[in-house]
Amino acid sequence: MSAQTELTRRMNIAHPIVQGPFGGGISTAKLVAAVSEHGGLGSYGCYTNTPAEIETIARDIRALTDKPFALNLWVSTRDEGGEKLTHAQFEAIWPIFAPFYREYGIGKPHIPQRFGQDFEKQMEAVFEARPAALSFVFGIPSQSLLAECGRRGITTIGAVTTLAEAEAMDAAGVNVILATGFEAAGHRPSFLGRAEDSLMGTMTLARLVAARIKRPVIAAGGISDRASIDATLKLGAAGVQMGTAFLVCDESGTTPAHRDLLLSDHGRGTVLTRTYSGRLARGVPNRLIEALTPHMKRLPPFPIEVWLTSPLRQACAAQGGAEFLALYSGQGAPLLKHRNVAALMNDLTNPAA
Numbered sequence: 001m002s003a004q005t006e007l008t009r010r011m012n013i014a015h016p017i018v019q020g021p022f023g024g025g026i027s028t029a030k031l032v033a034a035v036s037e038h039g040g041l042g043s044y045g046c047y048t049n050t051p052a053e054i055e056t057i058a059r060d061i062r063a064l065t066d067k068p069f070a071l072n073l074w075v076s077t078r079d080e081g082g083e084k085l086t087h088a089q090f091e092a093i094w095p096i097f098a099p100f101y102r103e104y105g106i107g108k109p110h111i112p113q114r115f116g117q118d119f120e121k122q123m124e125a126v127f128e129a130r131p132a133a134l135s136f137v138f139g140i141p142s143q144s145l146l147a148e149c150g151r152r153g154i155t156t157i158g159a160v161t162t163l164a165e166a167e168a169m170d171a172a173g174v175n176v177i178l179a180t181g182f183e184a185a186g187h188r189p190s191f192l193g194r195a196e197d198s199l200m201g202t203m204t205l206a207r208l209v210a211a212r213i214k215r216p217v218i219a220a221g222g223i224s225d226r227a228s229i230d231a232t233l234k235l236g237a238a239g240v241q242m243g244t245a246f247l248v249c250d251e252s253g254t255t256p257a258h259r260d261l262l263l264s265d266h267g268r269g270t271v272l273t274r275t276y277s278g279r280l281a282r283g284v285p286n287r288l289i290e291a292l293t294p295h296m297k298r299l300p301p302f303p304i305e306v307w308l309t310s311p312l313r314q315a316c317a318a319q320g321g322a323e324f325l326a327l328y329s330g331q332g333a334p335l336l337k338h339r340n341v342a343a344l345m346n347d348l349t350n351p352a353a
Helices: 006-011 029-037 051-062 087-103 119-129 143-151 163-172 202-212 226-234 256-262 287-295 304-318 341-348
Strands: 017-019 042-045 069-074 133-137 155-160 176-180 217-220 239-242 271-273 281-283
Touching: 017 029, 017 042, 029 042, 029 051, 029 069, 029 341, 042 051, 051 069, 051 119, 069 119, 087 287, 087 304, 119 143, 143 155, 155 163, 163 176, 163 202, 176 202, 202 217, 202 226, 226 239, 226 341, 271 287, 287 304
Parallel strands: 017 239, 042 069, 069 133, 133 155, 155 176, 176 217, 217 239
Antiparallel strands: 271 281
């Protein structure tokens, strides 16, 4: 791929391809480094990591590559009511989860002192790590934090799901805007309205943002091959972010069962669900979604929901299954065929057939 854009020049990368950041242990230093070594921008999702872990992650990536990479954080780390869980609240929702915990031989969990991470403390770790870029979702960091990124030479990349959110990012001075359509895998990072009310398609959103906002735009959602990259760039985007294509690579932290499923016929169908975490996300239907969907009105908010589903995901993964995994997948999954970064990047950077 010979396309040089505002994004490639700004980030000093060979190709306008960003690897989607995956949280919850799915990102790996090996994946990030491999993407960066092949001319893209590798990204590591750190929203579940402590500040100390973030600094270690950056060191691990730099031990594998000297190329630019991004770290990713969630600006909003808790939904309303997600700060604490009383004993009474826990006992009211525990019967929903108890049968599945028993099935996997998991003991009843103890309520932690806090849920989730402190965003500002995580940002302090990012400042120390000094990645080439900080991408973020679910909001806009404060002006002081954005200014500190600028002082340290960290490019800021903010995710939006609507034109109004893009305009807010622009007004805040965020360097690059990530326009993510509803086709994308994982969470819908809306922050000015409900995610369910902010479901714009990738091509429409990317074109609107590129036409109205004079900053580099990265398009994300359903982009799975070279042809879709070329089409997106023609709409005015300066680059693309691809998630599911890298999820199926062996270098990622996905389980073999998850990767195999995404490359199978079963991976063709996806749904939007709040059962994974309490926030709207796209994935492949499985028993976890089927079991929890009838109880949506009773389920706790993010990140308490993550705390309750994580043990089930871990136990399921340990047994090699997929029934209780968070099976993140975008709508472009049926186009995927490569199981390693080298083969994928080679295909993406050669002319479309």
